[in-house]
Amino acid sequence: MLEIRNLRVKLAEEDKLILSGISLEVPKGQVHAIMGPNGSGKSTLAYVLAGREGYEVIGGEVLWNGEDLLAMEPDERAAKGVFLAFQYPMEIPGVATMTFLRTALNAVRRSRGQAELTTPQFMKHVREEALGLAIADEILKRPLNVGFSGGEKKRMEILQMAVLAPTLCVLDETDSGLDIDAVRIVSAGVNKLRSQDRAMLVITHYQRLLNYIVPDKVHVMADGKIRKTGGKELALELEKSGYAEFKSKALESA
Amino acid sequence: MTLASTRTKAEQALSRSFEAVAAELPGGRAIAEARKAAIGTFAALGLPHRRLEQWKWTDLRSALKEALPPAVNERHELSASIIDAALEELAAIDAHRMVFVDGRHAPQFTTQADLGGLEVTPLAEALRPDGSASDALTDQSITGNEAVVALNTAFMTDGALIRLAKGVRLDKPLLLLFARSAREGRLVTLRNRIVLAEGAEATVIEAHLALPGAAAGQTNTLTDVRLGPGARLAHVKCTLAGERASHLATWLATLGQTSVYRAFQLTAGSGLVRNNIFALFKGEGAKLDISGAFLGREVEHIDTTLVVDHAVPGCESRELFKGVLADRAHGVFQGKVIVRPNAQKSDGKQMAQALMLSPDAEFDSKPELEIHADDVVCGHGATAAEIDEDLLFYMRARGIPVAQARALLIESFIGEAIDKVEDERLRVALAQMAKRRLTGLTAAQP
Numbered sequence: 001m002l003e004i005r006n007l008r009v010k011l012a013e014e015d016k017l018i019l020s021g022i023s024l025e026v027p028k029g030q031v032h033a034i035m036g037p038n039g040s041g042k043s044t045l046a047y048v049l050a051g052r053e054g055y056e057v058i059g060g061e062v063l064w065n066g067e068d069l070l071a072m073e074p075d076e077r078a079a080k081g082v083f084l085a086f087q088y089p090m091e092i093p094g095v096a097t098m099t100f101l102r103t104a105l106n107a108v109r110r111s112r113g114q115a116e117l118t119t120p121q122f123m124k125h126v127r128e129e130a131l132g133l134a135i136a137d138e139i140l141k142r143p144l145n146v147g148f149s150g151g152e153k154k155r156m157e158i159l160q161m162a163v164l165a166p167t168l169c170v171l172d173e174t175d176s177g178l179d180i181d182a183v184r185i186v187s188a189g190v191n192k193l194r195s196q197d198r199a200m201l202v203i204t205h206y207q208r209l210l211n212y213i214v215p216d217k218v219h220v221m222a223d224g225k226i227r228k229t230g231g232k233e234l235a236l237e238l239e240k241s242g243y244a245e246f247k248s249k250a251l252e253s254a
Numbered sequence: 255m256t257l258a259s260t261r262t263k264a265e266q267a268l269s270r271s272f273e274a275v276a277a278e279l280p281g282g283r284a285i286a287e288a289r290k291a292a293i294g295t296f297a298a299l300g301l302p303h304r305r306l307e308q309w310k311w312t313d314l315r316s317a318l319k320e321a322l323p324p325a326v327n328e329r330h331e332l333s334a335s336i337i338d339a340a341l342e343e344l345a346a347i348d349a350h351r352m353v354f355v356d357g358r359h360a361p362q363f364t365t366q367a368d369l370g371g372l373e374v375t376p377l378a379e380a381l382r383p384d385g386s387a388s389d390a391l392t393d394q395s396i397t398g399n400e401a402v403v404a405l406n407t408a409f410m411t412d413g414a415l416i417r418l419a420k421g422v423r424l425d426k427p428l429l430l431l432f433a434r435s436a437r438e439g440r441l442v443t444l445r446n447r448i449v450l451a452e453g454a455e456a457t458v459i460e461a462h463l464a465l466p467g468a469a470a471g472q473t474n475t476l477t478d479v480r481l482g483p484g485a486r487l488a489h490v491k492c493t494l495a496g497e498r499a500s501h502l503a504t505w506l507a508t509l510g511q512t513s514v515y516r517a518f519q520l521t522a523g524s525g526l527v528r529n530n531i532f533a534l535f536k537g538e539g540a541k542l543d544i545s546g547a548f549l550g551r552e553v554e555h556i557d558t559t560l561v562v563d564h565a566v567p568g569c570e571s572r573e574l575f576k577g578v579l580a581d582r583a584h585g586v587f588q589g590k591v592i593v594r595p596n597a598q599k600s601d602g603k604q605m606a607q608a609l610m611l612s613p614d615a616e617f618d619s620k621p622e623l624e625i626h627a628d629d630v631v632c633g634h635g636a637t638a639a640e641i642d643e644d645l646l647f648y649m650r651a652r653g654i655p656v657a658q659a660r661a662l663l664i665e666s667f668i669g670e671a672i673d674k675v676e677d678e679r680l681r682v683a684l685a686q687m688a689k690r691r692l693t694g695l696t697a698a699q700p
Binding site for chain 1: 659
């Protein structure tokens with residue numbers, strides 16, 4: 001279970017509070033969506049969970065399976081099963097996608113006390129997953145994300161997720177910049193990973209993605225706080241009414 | 255004349271050394287005269303210093319505190335296994351080999367290239383009065399590099415003279431190994447020439463290495479490359495000269511019509527290196543691709559200075575140099591592309607990038623375009639940056655430990671230059687050799 005308790009985060013370099021007391025619980029086996037207007041702190045939450053530098057936690061705690069996530073280095077978190085699908089995946093020139101995947105998988109397996117896969121085992125594993133995401137073999141030979149289209153980059157994030165088999169999946173705006181066919185492919189890839197021992201946090205600005213990845217709960221975030229929590233129908237309401245209600249609160253508190 | 259009094263200790267020692275060994279240097283009368291004239295030129299010029307634009311970041315006059323005695327006939331006891339070990343991954347490349355130790359051909363390690371149309375002659379042999387090498391002297395004048403070439407002419411002891419006849423394709427690479435073995439510091443001076451006649455094709459590797467136990471020495475090496483029409487040469491230089499060693503290298507290349515020259519230089523583990531490259535397009539439609547990877551640590555100094563001269567129309571030049579600098583290492587890249595008034599449709603692109611692993615490392619870069627024609631496409635760029643923290647985070651978020659992520663990023667940075675080597679086995683060998691040294695580089699960083 002992921003437990004976020006009254007998490008308060010500011011930018012390390014400035015006195016700007018981004019998360020002003022987030023509390024949230026995502027049990028294993030559930031998918032929770034976080035929706036909210038731009039600048040509400042959604043991506044900051046994703047980065048803080050993954051351990052990116054540049055943020056300072058000034059209060060609260062984050063527990064993953066009872067362990068203090070915030071005390072861990074980013075690679076330790078990955079070893080503990082945390083995975084962030086980036087909104088803007090990085091391009092790594094000179095590192096073939098296959099090499100990158102293998103390096104990451106072996107690192108994670110080592111830290112989890114599992115044996116490294118043999119080359120044929122690894123290739124088979126990756127090819128099977130890639131097939132489901134309509135990722136061509138040729139792409140796996142190219143440097144990671146270099147020259148990939150927006151859709152290819154997002155599918156590659158999901159491929160990495162499938163290969164690394166994390167238990168806490170955080171998806172940051174995975175649908176942004178995707179056409180409807182790509183949203184379907186990516187969603188199918190995510191749905192395939194839904195399971196009883198996996199928790200997912202799906203961050204999105206639009207309701208559209210949640211037609212395909214149907215959440216157990218929807219949280220609305222604004223001004224660095226969870227403003228409202230509901231079932232999957234809350235996403236549909238937001239689609240109609242927009243974020244105006246929450247924005248006005250933001251203005252009042254400003 | 256009061257010149258001598260203003261000369262440094264090293265400059266005076268070089269002139270004195272010449273007097274001492276002149277009689278032992280190979281060559282007949284004409285060569286002896288040329289040597290004498292060259293040392294005279296050097297005496298007038300002195301070592302290049304920072305007030306010369308081309309040497310402003312590599313001040314040889316102050317860097318070379320002393321001049322080592324020239325190696326003339328060093329004795330050595332070596333075995334093939336010592337040589338193979340020093341060659342690292344290059345040893346496994348199936349190649350014709352020509353081995354020079356302390357500036358002299360070592361025929362016992364040279365494998366005879368038995369191929370019609372290929373002539374390989376040690377320079378010392380060709381310089382004999384009855385030899386064929388009066389044209390071993392170069393008449394190419396290079397602004398700013400005259401003193402280095404003059405020293406080379408004055409002291410050259412040996413080297414490889416290679417000639418490939420029209421249309422001949424060399425069956426496997428030719429590996430020229432220049433090893434140092436002397437236990438006392440010596441000046442080694444080499445002169446090579448690679449001539450490819452029309453349509454000939456070859457891969458030539460120059461490896462400059464220090465054998466275990468060799469003292470830090472000084473090297474002055476010059477390779478003169480002449481490509482006939484349609485000839486293709488892949489030319490690799492691997493400089494692992496050793497700590498505190500100094501290495502001055504000059505490549506002179508002239509490219510005939512539609513010839514293709516692909517060159518790569520790996521430089522690491524060397525105290526002070528200056529790689530001069532001068533390429534001249536003599537025939538239209540020729541292509542040049544020069545790239546390099548340099549790795550510096552501690553107080554190492556690695557300078558690449560190149561001039562590409564588009565003297566005729568329709569030629570293409572590409573340069574990509576990538577360096578990794580740790581500790582207080584100093585990297586220099588000076589790249590000048592000249593496009594002469596009639597050289598329309600010239601296409602030149604140049605890039606130099608350094609990855610800085612330490613705040614005390616320094617990278618100086620001066621790309622220069624001198625364009626006298628109007629219908630040309632030319633561009634250049636230079637960057638010096640630290641490891642990208644965002645990339646590092648991305649990799650760590652995938653579970654890759656920070657040290658491994660850092661090493662992979664550095665390797666991939668350098669890899670972009672090494673990838674320009676077309677021969678796969680050679681590319682893999684060079685990548686491994688670079689990687690071994692990168693491990694040393696990154697281990698030292700916090």
